[in-house]
Amino acid sequence: MNLSTHHILGVEDLNNQDVELILKTAENLKEISLRPVKKVPALRGKTILLCFFEPSTRTRASFEMAAKRLSADTLNFSASDSAINKGESLLDTVRNLQAMDPDLLVVRHGFSGIPHLLARAVRCPVINAGDGLHEHPTQALLDLLTIQNIKKKIKGLNVAIIGDIAHSRVARSNILLLTKMGVKVSVAGPASMMPAAIDQYDVEVAYDIREVIPKADVIMMLRIQRERQDACRFPSLREYARFFGLNKQTMKDAKKDVVIMHPGPVNRGVEIAPEIADSPHSVILDQVTNGVAVRMALLYLLCGGKEI
């Protein structure tokens, strides 16, 4: 079975069968990471370019590890050492990379839509590893896999996404993916951090996080992007933590088996109090493990890997 799409630029590119195929493949590939020799030859001879035009440690490491476990060759290409600083345009850079015939491009960029621009310029598949405020589809897929693993189902669950919804590509991808898969999604955070037209999505909107926490099976906390915040949107991290952070107080009425997720890196004491981040409810590290599996699945499916 194949994916219906050549690129993964956003959740919009995926239909429900695609999502199920990705999750199933990821589940199958997970076992590789548990072997003494964590490597299969599925993508031997394939070259994967990791183009990170915005700083990233986790996502980049996750993609690189996924590629290596499938025996693909990886080439890292980052903003700091790229020719972009030498005045070469982004498109020129990518056309040059294309001329080296890679089999797949993984792109992260600080501006929304850059993976789409590049996808039109290259022949190989492009995976969006996060573009501006737009989407982070692989994060949403790994979150979905994590939820499925723990809750043993997806459809009908209640998921609350809390924080700066307007500036979160993780939120956007998760809203799209979860609603597509039959999850009841609510979003909560200060009104100054809600997107202009949140009402176009099938989500419940709340400004008081205590309204969404009691019924949530899963709570996804978003990272406060300190570097992207301006003082016109909220007054201080201290006040944010008090009203919009997860702590013993705000968690008071949560379900006993509630699962807490965070895309990382966590601002401890801001969006999540340390005791909550380290509690048994937290599955933050499972998310990281599943990230490798989901990215292996995507590389495998898009590069046309052989039978494992």
Added chain:
Amino acid sequence: MKLAVLNGHVIDPSQNLDGNYTVLIEDGVIRDVTASKKLDDRYQVIDAKGAMVTPGFIDVHTHLRDPGFEHREDIESGSKAAAAGGFTTILCMANTNPVNDNASVTEMILKRAKEAGLVNIFPVGALSKGLKGEEMAEIGEMVHAGCVAISDDGMPVMNGRLMRHALEYAKTFKVPVITHAEDLTLSAGGSMHEGRVSTALGLEGIPAVAEESMIQRDLLLAQLTGHHLHVAHVSTRRGIEMIRRAKAEGVRVTCEVTPHHLTLTDEACLKYNANAKVNPPLRTPSDCEALITALDDGTADCIATDHAPHSQDEKLTGFGCANMGLIGMETALPVCLKLVGEKKLSLKRLIESLTTGPAKIFALPGGGFKKGSPADVTIFDPAREVTVQSENFSSKSRNTPWEGMKLKGKVLFTVCAGRVVWES
């Protein structure tokens, strides 16, 4: 030199002409518009059978990029693009490099326009020195040198006191002040209309209120100073409604709407199409509808293109970083004729908003076929099908949101001062 345009359907809103007439031109001016087809043999003849014959179109809002940004456009290529679009008179904005904020730059633009020798070009002088919004530019000298209006277009005047006094000062020299209404603190960081599409694309939005709040400020200042304010490129329903109300209250205000704000919505930005990135941004169907109604009922005085050339390199950088602006002179007619085809606007009103409407706002010569007027004539076939292909444009730039679109309406001849400056 004598020229006769025969057999065409003449529409001249300035004299309420709408029918088959012969337009007689002599020595660069209109000699007569007559029902008679009899000519003596000294006339060069254009047979306009099946075509519309109207006063030359006037575009009161263009960016010719000359001096300083000649890789996007220059006065010669901009003149050609104008002629190809049926425009015989254009106003060019001051955001060149150097900025047109003093008489020597104005004189140089007029000299180059004369050298290009195709269409009439009237510069708009900067309101503030260097478009910085701090100190008033030498408005009096620029008006004496040939500027017909004052504007910091592209750079909103955030300083209300400067705007107030510029209106007063411009009143002294009898030229309108054009406002590019935008509160920069509200639009900051935005690259498209704030709404459904910006949310879906993850792009920072420009809320309608960024424009509307500034229109309101400037309407109040126009009322206070009693001077003529012209609002450029109105793009929102509330904005045009505020202007309608101000007009009813007797405020001296005129305004323009663009072909793109009349016909395109923020959905044109889908797939991160940077050729649809423009300021003010493309808005919603409801805004389009309100602008069309306003054009129809005369609240909007004219159509202007805000022709803003940018090179492909300046557009293919990702939507967020791409320059704002699109080119419009060579597509204005077929794009606006779409509204006529859809029965949303009468052909007569369309022609009026491209001719007598703009001429009146800025007291420009032309815009009608009265005896002795400049012989500026546009001849077009409203039914001819065209496919927009930017590679065939006379403009140096290709940033059109209508690429590949099938439209109706083709300019056959453009005559400026009795001379054919464009023939398809």
